[in-house]
Amino acid sequence: MEVRMALATKSKHTLVLVQPGVQRRWEVLLEGYVKSPQFSDRCLALSYAKMWASVNRPSKIRVSNLAGNVEHEWEFR
Numbered sequence: 001m002e003v004r005m006a007l008a009t010k011s012k013h014t015l016v017l018v019q020p021g022v023q024r025r026w027e028v029l030l031e032g033y034v035k036s037p038q039f040s041d042r043c044l045a046l047s048y049a050k051m052w053a054s055v056n057r058p059s060k061i062r063v064s065n066l067a068g069n070v071e072h073e074w075e076f077r
Contacts, residue, residue: 013075014056016049018042019064028052050074 014031021027026045027036030052039045046063053059053076063072 013058013060014053016053016059016061017064018045018049018061019068020066 016031017029019027019029021038025038025040026042027038028045028049029036037045037048039048046061049061049063053061053074057076059076061072061074061076062070065071
């Protein structure tokens with residue numbers, strides 16, 4: 001029973017959101033964290049999100065554009 005619970009917990013993805021913030025900045029929201037890092041451009045925010053998700057597998061990155069629509073999504077298993 002404990003093994004099954006551990007496997008179920010392990011398979012849950014941590015969600016990482018990359019989205020536009022205030023004053024032309026981009027923020028990376030990490031599920032379960034209060035503070036969100038902010039970056040001066042989208043490329044830097046994506047690089048950070050990909051590195052974080054790669055180290056903290058399983059994770060899922062979801063990127064939103066200025067209109068709030070989801071543009072891209074990646075899974076790191």
